[in-house]
Amino acid sequence: MHDDKFHSVEKVDQIFSTDFIEKHWLGERVEPSGFDVLEEVAFTRASLDAAAGRRSLRGWICNEFRIPDFFHGGPELVRRSETLRGFGFSQAVNRALDAADRCPFPGPTAALHLRSGDIVRGKYRFMPDFSDKVVASTLVKSIVSELASKGLTTLLIGQDRATLEYLRSQTGALQSDDLGSAEFEDETLRAFFEMRLMARCRTIYAGNSVYASVASTMGDIALVHPKTLFGGSRAAEMILAELSRHQGDYHPLEAAFGYQTAFLDLEGQIGSARAKDILEKAHALDPENDVYPLKIAAAYFRERDYRSGEAVLKALMTTQFEASSAMPLRAIGVLVRRSWRGGHVMSKDFESFFAAAADGHPYAAACSAHILHVVFGKLKPARRMIAMSLEAEPNNALFKRIKRHIRPLTTPQSGLLAKARLRLWKAGIRI
Numbered sequence: 001m002h003d004d005k006f007h008s009v010e011k012v013d014q015i016f017s018t019d020f021i022e023k024h025w026l027g028e029r030v031e032p033s034g035f036d037v038l039e040e041v042a043f044t045r046a047s048l049d050a051a052a053g054r055r056s057l058r059g060w061i062c063n064e065f066r067i068p069d070f071f072h073g074g075p076e077l078v079r080r081s082e083t084l085r086g087f088g089f090s091q092a093v094n095r096a097l098d099a100a101d102r103c104p105f106p107g108p109t110a111a112l113h114l115r116s117g118d119i120v121r122g123k124y125r126f127m128p129d130f131s132d133k134v135v136a137s138t139l140v141k142s143i144v145s146e147l148a149s150k151g152l153t154t155l156l157i158g159q160d161r162a163t164l165e166y167l168r169s170q171t172g173a174l175q176s177d178d179l180g181s182a183e184f185e186d187e188t189l190r191a192f193f194e195m196r197l198m199a200r201c202r203t204i205y206a207g208n209s210v211y212a213s214v215a216s217t218m219g220d221i222a223l224v225h226p227k228t229l230f231g232g233s234r235a236a237e238m239i240l241a242e243l244s245r246h247q248g249d250y251h252p253l254e255a256a257f258g259y260q261t262a263f264l265d266l267e268g269q270i271g272s273a274r275a276k277d278i279l280e281k282a283h284a285l286d287p288e289n290d291v292y293p294l295k296i297a298a299a300y301f302r303e304r305d306y307r308s309g310e311a312v313l314k315a316l317m318t319t320q321f322e323a324s325s326a327m328p329l330r331a332i333g334v335l336v337r338r339s340w341r342g343g344h345v346m347s348k349d350f351e352s353f354f355a356a357a358a359d360g361h362p363y364a365a366a367c368s369a370h371i372l373h374v375v376f377g378k379l380k381p382a383r384r385m386i387a388m389s390l391e392a393e394p395n396n397a398l399f400k401r402i403k404r405h406i407r408p409l410t411t412p413q414s415g416l417l418a419k420a421r422l423r424l425w426k427a428g429i430r431i
Contacts, residue, residue, distance in 0.1 A: 010188045013090070020088025026058070034058040044073045065213050081220040089192075096189045100196035103179040105155075110147050111198040111215070112140065112173075112226070113206035114158030120257045126291055129339045131257075131264050133208040135226050137163050138250060138258030142238040143205065143226050144171040155179075155201060157194050163254060205229075227265075236265035240278070247281075256285035263295070272308070275299040290316065290331040294346065297364075301352035306359045309352075313363040321398045327405040328370060335367060336374040344375055362389040366402055373406050382406050 012021055036051050038060050051057055068080065089097070115134045124130045135143075137160075144154045144167075154173040158164045168175050176194045184190040195211065198204050199219030205226045206212035216223035227235050239262040247255050259282035263275065270278075276296050283292035293316045300309030320329045328336075335353075337345045344350075350371050356364035369385035372378045383406055389399040 014188055015090060015093060017088040017090050023088075032061065035061045038062040038064070038067050038070075040064060040067070040070055042070055042072050044071070046073075065210075065217055079220055080217045084214075084217055092186075092189055093192050096184060096193040097196045099180060099183075100193045100200070103197060103200075105200070106153055106174070108152050109155050109174070109201045110152045111155045111157060111201040111204045111206075111212075112143060112147075113198065113204065113209055113212040113215075114140065114156060114160075114164070114167075115207055115209050115211070116159040116163070116254070121251075121253045125253065125257065125260070125286070126289055126334055127337065127339070127345050128260060128264055128291060129345055131261055132225070134257070134261075135205070135207050136239055136258045136261040137167065137254050138239045138242045139226065139235055139261075140167050140173075141171055141242060142235075143229060144173050146229050147205075152202060155197060157198060160251070160254070163251065166249060232265040233269065236262035243281075252285040256282045256289070259285070260291075267295075272296075272299040272303045272305060290334045291346075294331060294335055295349070298346070298349035298352045301349075301356045301364070304355075304359075306356045306361050306364070309356055310361040310363055313367060317363055317366070317398060321401075325401060327401060328374075332367065332370045336370055347375075350375070357385060357388065360388075360392070362392040362396070362399065365389045365392075366399055369402060369406055379406070379408055 034056060035058055051060075065080070112135065114137055116137070118124045119130045119134045137158075140156070147154050154171070156164055156167060156173045156175050164175055167173065176190075176197060179197060181190050181193050181197075184193055191211070195215040195218060198212065198215035199221065201219070201221065203221060204212050204216050204223045206223060207225060212223055229235075230238065239258045243250075243255060243258055243262075250258070259278050263278045263282070266278075267275070276299065279292040279296050279299075283289065286292070293312050297309040297312040297316075300306070300312065316331050317329055320331055324330075335346055339345050339347075350368075353364050353368050353371060357368040365385045365388045369382045369389070372385060373382035383403070386399060386403045386406055390396065390403065393399060
C-alpha cells in the first residue's frame with residue numbers, strides 16, 4: 001500500500017519468491033481469530049506447545065522484532081538473523097543483498113539512519129511524541145565527528161537527497177550512493193541494498209525505525225540512538241549551536257525539527273524566556289505547526305505568567321477563527337490530539353491550561369473547555385469553563401461558537417448509532 005509520499009509497502013511478489021509465497025500463503029483474507037498473538041510478555045515452550053495442541057489454531061501473529069527476548073526456558077533460540085536468511089526472497093531482492101555484500105568499506109564503519117519523511121515534513125511533525133523516532137539532521141555533524149574520534153567512518157542512509165549531499169560535503173561521511181545504491185532505480189530494491197549495507201556496519205545509530213531494525217536483525221548488530229553518544233541535553237545544545245551558525249543551509253522543516261528536538265530535550269530544564277526563543281524560531285520556519293505557540297503558552301503558564309500565555313493564545317485563536325469559523329479550531333485539534341502511544345500529545349500541559357483558566361483568563365478557559373469535553377468527556381465542567389470565557393467577554397463570537405460546539409453527543413432517547421458514536425468519541429475516534 002502507499003500512504004502519501006512517505007510510506008510504501010510493496011506487494012508480496014516483489015519481495016518473496018514464488019515458492020515461499022505458495023508455502024506460506026494464508027489466503028486473500030486472514031481471520032485473526034484463528035491465531036494466538038505473541039506479545040511482550042513471558043512465554044515458554046510449554047505454553048507454545050499447549051496452544052499448538054488446539055485443533056483450531058492456525059499459528060501465531062507477531063508484530064515485534066524482539067519477541068524472542070520474552071521467551072523463557074527450553075533450548076537456545078535460533079538467531080533472528082538466521083531466521084531472516086531463511087526467508088525465500090525474490091531473485092531481484094537477493095541480487096540487491098548480494099551486491100551490498102560485495103561493496104568494500106574503507107575501514108571500520110558505523111551506519112547512521114536519517115529518517116525524515118512525514119515526521120519531519122508531513123502530518124506527524126504536529127505530534128511531538130513522534131520526535132524520538134527521528135535523528136535530527138542538525139545533529140549529524142556532531143555525530144560524525146564523535147564517531148570519527150572513535151576511529152569509525154560514518155555511512156549516511158536517509159530519505160532526503162539534498163540534506164544527505166550537504167552533510168556529506170560538510171563531514172566527509174559516506175553515502176549509500178558512493179557504494180552503488182543509485183544503480184537500483186526501484187525503491188524497494190534500493191531499500192534492501194541499503195539495509196544490507198547497514199547490517200555490515202559495526203553499529204547502527206538510528207531513532208525508532210523499522211528500517212534500521214531490519215538491518216540490525218540482518219547483521220545481529222546493535223541498534224542504538226545517537227543520543228547515547230552525548231546525552232539529551234548536550235545533544236540539544238549541539239543542535240542549537242549548529243542552527244545558530246548554519247540554519248540557512250537546511251530545509252526550513254529540517255531546521256524547525258531541529259528546534260523541536262532540542263526543545264523537547266530541554267523542556268522542564270529551561271524557563272519560559274528560552275523556551276519562547278527556541279519555539280518562536282521553529283514556528284517562523286513552520287508557521288502551520290500550532291504545537292509551537294501552544295507550548296510557548298504552556299511554558300508561560302507553568303511559571304504563572306498567565307498574562308503572557310493568554311496573549312499567545314488570544315493571537316493564535318483569533319487569527320484562526322477569522323480565517324475559518326469551523327470548530328474545533330486547528331490549534332485546538334492539536335491541543336486535544338491523541339497520542340499513538342496512548343494518552344494525548346499535550347497531556348502534561350493540561351494542568352497549566354486549567355490553572356490559567358482558574359486565574360480568570362478567558363482564552364485559557366476556552367482551551368480548557370475543549371480539553372474537558374474532548375479528552376475527559378466531562379460535559380458540565382466544559383460548559384462551566386466556556387461560561388467563564390463568555391462572562392469575561394460576552395460578545396466574543398469565538399466563545400459563542402465554542403459554547404454551541406460543546407454539547408452532548410447522545411441523549412437517553414438516542415439510537416444505537418448515536419451511542420456507538422459516543423463510544424468512539426470517548427476512545428478518541430472522530431467520525
